[in-house]
Amino acid sequence: MDATTAPATQVATVKLLIGGQFVESKTTEWRDVVNPATQEVLARVPFATQAEVDAAVASAKEAFKTWRKTAIGARARIFLKLQQLIREHMGELAALLTAEQGKTLPDAEGDVFRGLEVVEHAANIGTLQLGELANNVAGGVDTYTLLQPLGVCAGITPFNFPAMIPLWMFPMAIATGNTFVLKPSEQDPMVTMRLCELALEAGIPPGVLNVVHGGEAVVNAICDHQDIKAISFVGSTKVGTHVYHRGIASGKRVQCMMGAKNHAIVMPDANKEQTLNALAGAAFGAAGQRCMAVSVAVLVGEARLWVPDLVAKAKTLKVGAGTEKGVDVGPLVSCAAYERVTGLIERGTADGATLELDGRKPTVPGYEKGNFVGPTIFSGVKPGMTIYDQEIFGPVLCVAGAADIDEAIEMINANPNGNGTAIFTQSGAAARKFQEEIDVGQVGINVPIPVPVPLFSFTGSRGSKLGDLGPYGKQVVLFYTQTKTVTARWFDDSTVAHGVNTTISLK
Ligand code: NAD
Numbered sequence: 483m484d485a486t487t488a489p490a491t492q493v494a495t496v497k498l499l500i501g502g503q504f505v506e507s508k509t510t511e512w513r514d515v516v517n518p519a520t521q522e523v524l525a526r527v528p529f530a531t532q533a534e535v536d537a538a539v540a541s542a543k544e545a546f547k548t549w550r551k552t553a554i555g556a557r558a559r560i561f562l563k564l565q566q567l568i569r570e571h572m573g574e575l576a577a578l579l580t581a582e583q584g585k586t587l588p589d590a591e592g593d594v595f596r597g598l599e600v601v602e603h604a605a606n607i608g609t610l611q612l613g614e615l616a617n618n619v620a621g622g623v624d625t626y627t628l629l630q631p632l633g634v635c636a637g638i639t640p641f642n643f644p645a646m647i648p649l650w651m652f653p654m655a656i657a658t659g660n661t662f663v664l665k666p667s668e669q670d671p672m673v674t675m676r677l678c679e680l681a682l683e684a685g686i687p688p689g690v691l692n693v694v695h696g697g698e699a700v701v702n703a704i705c706d707h708q709d710i711k712a713i714s715f716v717g718s719t720k721v722g723t724h725v726y727h728r729g730i731a732s733g734k735r736v737q738c739m740m741g742a743k744n745h746a747i748v749m750p751d752a753n754k755e756q757t758l759n760a761l762a763g764a765a766f767g768a769a770g771q772r773c774m775a776v777s778v779a780v781l782v783g784e785a786r787l788w789v790p791d792l793v794a795k796a797k798t799l800k801v802g803a804g805t806e807k808g809v810d811v812g813p814l815v816s817c818a819a820y821e822r823v824t825g826l827i828e829r830g831t832a833d834g835a836t837l838e839l840d841g842r843k844p845t846v847p848g849y850e851k852g853n854f855v856g857p858t859i860f861s862g863v864k865p866g867m868t869i870y871d872q873e874i875f876g877p878v879l880c881v882a883g884a885a886d887i888d889e890a891i892e893m894i895n896a897n898p899n900g901n902g903t904a905i906f907t908q909s910g911a912a913a914r915k916f917q918e919e920i921d922v923g924q925v926g927i928n929v930p931i932p933v934p935v936p937l938f939s940f941t942g943s944r945g946s947k948l949g950d951l952g953p954y955g956k957q958v959v960l961f962y963t964q965t966k967t968v969t970a971r972w973f974d975d976s977t978v979a980h981g982v983n984t985t986i987s988l989k
Contacts, residue, residue: 496527496671496695498534499678501541502688507534507695513668518584518813519803519852527671529696535663535703538692542634542661543709545689550631550659554608557657561605564653564684568598571680575673579645580804582670584812584853585768587804590645596933597649597677600954603936604653610959611658620988623971629963631659632711632735636704638725639674640717641667641815642771642875648674650940650953651714652681652691658962663692663710665700669815705729712736712962714953716773719873719945726948737949737961739773739942741873742901746776746930747890747916750784752906756928758788758795760906764930765879766799766811766857771819773942774902774924774931778863778870778880780890786883789861793839796857796879801844803852811877813853820853823876827858830869830878835860841877865896873899887912895921900944904930923947 496515497504507528515525530538568575576590585593603610613627637651644667652662666674674693681691694700701721704710705728712735715725722738729736746764748757764776781788804812814820824842831837841856855876863870863880870880884890894903904926905916913927923943926932934940939955951961969988 493523494525496525496675498528498530498538498695499675499682499691499693500534500538501692502682504675504679507531509534515582515670515672516816517581518815519805519849521817521851524582525672527668527695529668530694530700532699532703535694535700535707538663538694539634539707539709541689542663542692545687546631546633546661549656549661549687549690552659554611557659558605558607560681560685561601561607561653561657564681565598565601565605567680567684568594568601568677571676575645575676577805578676579670579673580812582672583641583644584815585771585804586809586812589768589812590804593643594645594673596643597646600646600649600936601653603954604657607657610956611963613965619969620971622973623969623988625967625969628966628968629658629959630966632962632964633660634663634710635660635712635714635962636663636665636707636710638665638701638704638713638715638717639667641669642768642773644670644673645677647716648677650716654954654958655714655962656686656690658959660712660962661690661692663694663704665694665696665704668695668697671695701725702728705734706732708732710734714961715739716953722948735949735961737951737953738947739901739940739953740946740948741899742773742775742942742946743778743870743873743897743899744774744776744902744904745778745780745890745894745897746904746906746926747780747782747884747887747894748785748788749782749887749905749907749909749912751908751912752785752928753908754788754791757906758791760904760928760930761792761879762795762799762857764904766796766877769811769814769855770877771815771875772931773946774933776879776904776930777874778882780882780884780893782884782887782890789838789859789881792879792881793859796839796859799857801841801854801856802846803849811854811856813849814855814876815853817853819876820855823855823874823878826869826872826874826876827855827878830860830863830867830880833867833869834862835864835867835869835880836862838881865893887915891916891919895919898945901942901946902926902932904928904932
């Protein structure tokens with residue numbers, strides 16, 4: 483849905499957060515936030531003006547002067563408090579998330595929980611941001627490093643994890659001493675805003691966390707702003723590539739986590755029931771709107787005969803509104819997403835793939851207007867078909883076959899994306915070969931969605947990522963800081979002067 487003018491008076495408006503205040507935008511451009519199960523308009527979100535983006539950045543720049551010097555313990559305690567507040571409000575946050583995004587309530591809790599883990603990690607900032615020290619690198623000389631914050635950093639987030647992904651970004655940026663400007667997805671900004679309210683309640687000072695809403699123009703304003711030092715982006719490959727190049731061109735650090743096509747190899751020795759459960763959950767959960775969803779199953783050898791079992795398993799999943807008990811697959815986020823996914827299913831048949839299970843037009847009593855598509859399975863899928871080459875981002879599983887593990891690995895390595903992959907097998911040798919030879923940044927062994935916990939970083943690779951360092955974990959501490967190396971010698975009065983040294987060596 484395109485942005486329209488003037489907010490409807492009876493519908494709540496989503497606020498901007500500038501200088502510690504939640505304020506109404508003065509823009510004339512607004513967009514509806516819509517419940518994807520009912521089409522009810524939940525709120526209207528502003529597309530911020532250039533002046534509002536400038537005000538958010540100016541407030542972050544001012545706040546940086548004191549925040550950068552705030553004691554580590556004081557920073558850490560804010561995130562200890564925030565994790566407690568998020569736990570206390572889990573039910574409310576999940577309900578808000580389900581209403582605007584569509585995923586089931588248990589999955590919405592999972593979305594919040596995976597972000598909460600990063601908040602807990604941010605509370606460990608004392609040990610994460612330690613520098614190094616080498617004693618006596620030359621006579622009386624020590625060298626040590628300081629990991630210093632950069633200044634104002636920005637985050638741009640997608641619709642599919644409106645709690646987890648903002649929480650990947652602002653807690654670690656702020657814990658390392660930076661101030662932040664967040665641009666949430668305009669499709670589901672409400673749960674993100676509630677998390678920001680909790681962050682302020684936890685003690686984040688005015689100006690340290692700011693939020694602007696909008697689309698292309700606001701994102702471009704962030705990319706170009708000379709007072710922003712680093713951008714974290716998560717979203718589609720098309721937009722991420724644009725953000726990366728535009729941000730780099732204006733001298734920023736940029737990390738972009740982007741689109742995917744995640745393959746799972748199924749070896750014939752895999753535990754069949756566990757594998758079918760894992761594939762169905764990872765392909766159709768969250769209506770396939772996960773960047774780490776399994777979207778291609780590569781059945782190897784005799785596992786190629788498992789397609790009917792996969793179809794039978796997929797048929798056990800219940801499609802419906804995320805608020806209803808027992809539902810496995812909620813609606814797609816928008817009417818536009820529904821049109822795109824159903825269009826691609828049509829295209830798959832036209833391209834010659836076999837439609838084994840057609841999830842279009844499921845019956846969902848009471849929710850006739852919802853953007854529902856049920857589990858859909860194609861077999862005989864090959865590179866060159868649109869359903870293989872494009873990210874569908876819906877509950878559609880493409881099944882391909884391979885004679886052996888080498889052929890399966892070759893297929894995956896030839897695909898440009900590198901977000902995630904998995905193998906299902908009982909063979910340690912096969913698993914180890916896969917882990918060694920596969921050119922994908924996140925690997926699951928009998929684990930279908932191998933998103934690392936925050937002790938590690940998110941390490942999608944190749945076409946799924948631009949920039950060197952990933953979100954959260956140790957890598958993001960380096961992303962959000964400048965390493966300063968200090969080489970120091972202290973003299974006491976009795977030290978004998980060595981005279982002038984015109985060489986590079988430390989005498
Ligand atoms: P999107 O690229 O459409 O939007 C992401 C952000 O960019 C939003 O904040 C949006 O407002 C902004 N944006 C949209 N169009 C823009 C434009 N033309 N110019 C500048 N900014 C623009 O992505 P989405 O549809 O919200 O999210 C789904 C995509 O995100 C999928 O491709 C998915 O794979 C990817 N994703 C990747 C990861 C990962 O970690 N690799 C995680 C989650 C989602």
